[in-house]
Amino acid sequence: MFNWNDKSIKWFSDSANKTTFHKDIAKEIIPYLNNNDTLLSLGSGLGFLERQLSPYIKSMTLVDNNDKAITYLNAHKLDNQQIINISAQEINSSYDYLLLSFFSRMYIDDSYHIYQKMAKKKIFYLINERRCDVNQVFSYFDNKNIKYSYKKMKLEFNQVLQKNEITDFLDQYYSFASITKKQKLLDNLINIDDETVIFKNNKKIILIIIDLGDKEL
Numbered sequence: 001m002f003n004w005n006d007k008s009i010k011w012f013s014d015s016a017n018k019t020t021f022h023k024d025i026a027k028e029i030i031p032y033l034n035n036n037d038t039l040l041s042l043g044s045g046l047g048f049l050e051r052q053l054s055p056y057i058k059s060m061t062l063v064d065n066n067d068k069a070i071t072y073l074n075a076h077k078l079d080n081q082q083i084i085n086i087s088a089q090e091i092n093s094s095y096d097y098l099l100l101s102f103f104s105r106m107y108i109d110d111s112y113h114i115y116q117k118m119a120k121k122k123i124f125y126l127i128n129e130r131r132c133d134v135n136q137v138f139s140y141f142d143n144k145n146i147k148y149s150y151k152k153m154k155l156e157f158n159q160v161l162q163k164n165e166i167t168d169f170l171d172q173y174y175s176f177a178s179i180t181k182k183q184k185l186l187d188n189l190i191n192i193d194d195e196t197v198i199f200k201n202n203k204k205i206i207l208i209i210i211d212l213g214d215k216e217l
């Protein structure tokens with residue numbers, strides 16, 4: 001279960017600000033957007049991707065049910081953004097686009113029909129290739145005859161850490177990992193100076209673009 005706290009917010013925003021991770025993903029989504037349209041983002045987290053997309057859209061609604069994420073989103077809110085603190089399941093309106101950025105395992109709990117109702121034109125669905133069975137994801141969409149395209153991307157999301165943060169960082173993000181895996185992660189740290197290391201993180205992600213063919217036409 002994903003949970004934001006002061007440390008994870010600091011780590012995530014540090015990396016997001018120092019890398020082009022969200023800008024590179026936005027570049028792939030922007031060509032599909034129309035600036036008269038609306039976008040709903042579920043499980044927006046800290047909203048880094050949404051802020052990159054904001055200039056290309058009329059209005060966007062960001063939904064999260066974590067109080068700390070909502071506080072961060074409100075502190076960084078742009079003029080065309082509405083921030084809502086509710087559970088995604090409570091949304092019953094429809095928007096032109098739906099963004100699910102590392103949110104939802106619809107291919108496991110078979111919840112596509114819920115998200116499909118929230119979008120008229122396209123669903124932008126981001127998944128982490130290392131955290132799911134990609135064949136299972138594509139089979140799920142294929143079996144439902146869903147029209148989609150996808151783009152695989154390898155993007156850097158390196159983390160600069162103080163040495164005294166390493167244990168907390170591994171507990172936060174790699175609590176599921178075996179001792180061998182954790183040791184491998186420790187062996188790969190790059191020493192910067194006596195106090196600082198870089199945790200190399202090359203994320204393999206897939207952007208899936210589901211085409212709903214504009215239900216309004």
Ligand SMILES: C[S@@+](CC[C@H](N)C(=O)[O-])C[C@H]1O[C@@H](n2cnc3c(N)ncnc32)[C@H](O)[C@@H]1O
Nearest residue numbers: 002043044045063064065066069087088101102
């Ligand atoms: C893995 S994070 C992804 C955050 C962000 N979209 C990103 O790409 O960095 C999942 C987010 O979903 C939120 N979340 C989890 N369950 C939720 C729910 N039922 N309704 C709304 N938000 C939820 C969490 O608080 C967290 O911010």
